[in-house]
Amino acid sequence: NAGVTQTPKFRILKIGQSMTLQCTQDMNHNYMYWYRQDPGMGLKLIYYSVGAGITDKGEVPNGYNVSRSTTEDFPLRLELAAPSQTSVYFCASSYRGSNTEAFFGQGTRLTVV
Amino acid sequence: QQQVKQSPQSLIVQKGGISIINCAYENTAFDYFPWYQQFPGKGPALLIAIRPDVSEKKEGRFTISFNKSAKQFSLHIMDSQPGDSATYFCAFPNYGGSQGNLIFGKGTKLSVKP
Numbered sequence: 008n009a010g011v012t013q014t015p016k017f018r019i020l021k022i023g024q025s026m027t028l029q030c031t032q033d034m035n036h037n038y039m040y041w042y043r044q045d046p047g048m049g050l051k052l053i054y055y056s057v058g059a060g061i062t063d064k065g066e067v068p069n070g071y072n073v074s075r076s077t078t079e080d081f082p083l084r085l086e087l088a089a090p091s092q093t094s095v096y097f098c099a100s101s102y103r104g105s106n107t108e109a110f111f112g113q114g115t116r117l118t119v120v
Numbered sequence: 121q122q123q124v125k126q127s128p129q130s131l132i133v134q135k136g137g138i139s140i141i142n143c144a145y146e147n148t149a150f151d152y153f154p155w156y157q158q159f160p161g162k163g164p165a166l167l168i169a170i171r172p173d174v175s176e177k178k179e180g181r182f183t184i185s186f187n188k189s190a191k192q193f194s195l196h197i198m199d200s201q202p203g204d205s206a207t208y209f210c211a212f213p214n215y216g217g218s219q220g221n222l223i224f225g226k227g228t229k230l231s232v233k234p
Contacts, residue, residue: 011163040221042224047129047226047227048226049126049209049224049225049226049227050164050209050224051224052221052223055221065221097163097164099163104213104221105152105213105214105221105222106151106152106213107152108154108166108169109156109164109166109222110165111163111164111165112163113161113162113163114161114162114163
């Protein structure tokens with residue numbers, strides 16, 4: 008059982024480039040999330056999804072886009088990368104929302120130069 | 121949006137000592153309060169969680185205690201070990217604008233010295 012798998016683990020982008028962070032889960036969870044983690048700031052929600060075809064903005068959605076065409080996959084798209092998007096990104100999933108355990112991936116460390 | 125205030129930001133404890141991390145919350149309505157543990161280079165993982173029908177929950181060396189009047193949760197790590205060195209996050213379900221997600225505290229970096 009792989010849980011939540013994120014790719015890539017590391018990436019360096021130049022300002023203005025775009026990329027997609029991949030996230031897939033094999034637990035048949037309806038809820039999926041993207042968080043970013045900056046030093047000393049905890050985890051901030053970028054986007055979330057409560058099921059295939061349904062997505063919504065979190066606390067810090069600007070500069071990002073998501074899609075959820077299947078239960079398993081929840082990719083995060085960065086358009087026109089900026090230095091402020093340098094961060095560690097975590098994808099997570101849960102069975103029934105915020106009052107159940109969230110399972111996190113290993114993270115993607117992104118640097119924008 | 122619900123705010124969660126976690127303290128201290130960092131903590132150094134000798135092996136065998138007690139580590140105490142606190143989280144204060146604003147909203148009185150909740151049904152789940154988890155703590156997550158994160159090792160360097162890894163994603164957070166659920167450590168222990170409590171629901172409001174109990175004031176304390178213990179799992180091994182880890183205990184959550186709940187002070188309803190102070191609106192505060194505490195994580196106690198008894199007999200702290202170097203392997204407990206990690207960052208700990210309290211979290212709170214967001215029943216406000218963004219439904220279905222957790223709001224995390226800013227984290228406490230724990231270092232247990234041998």
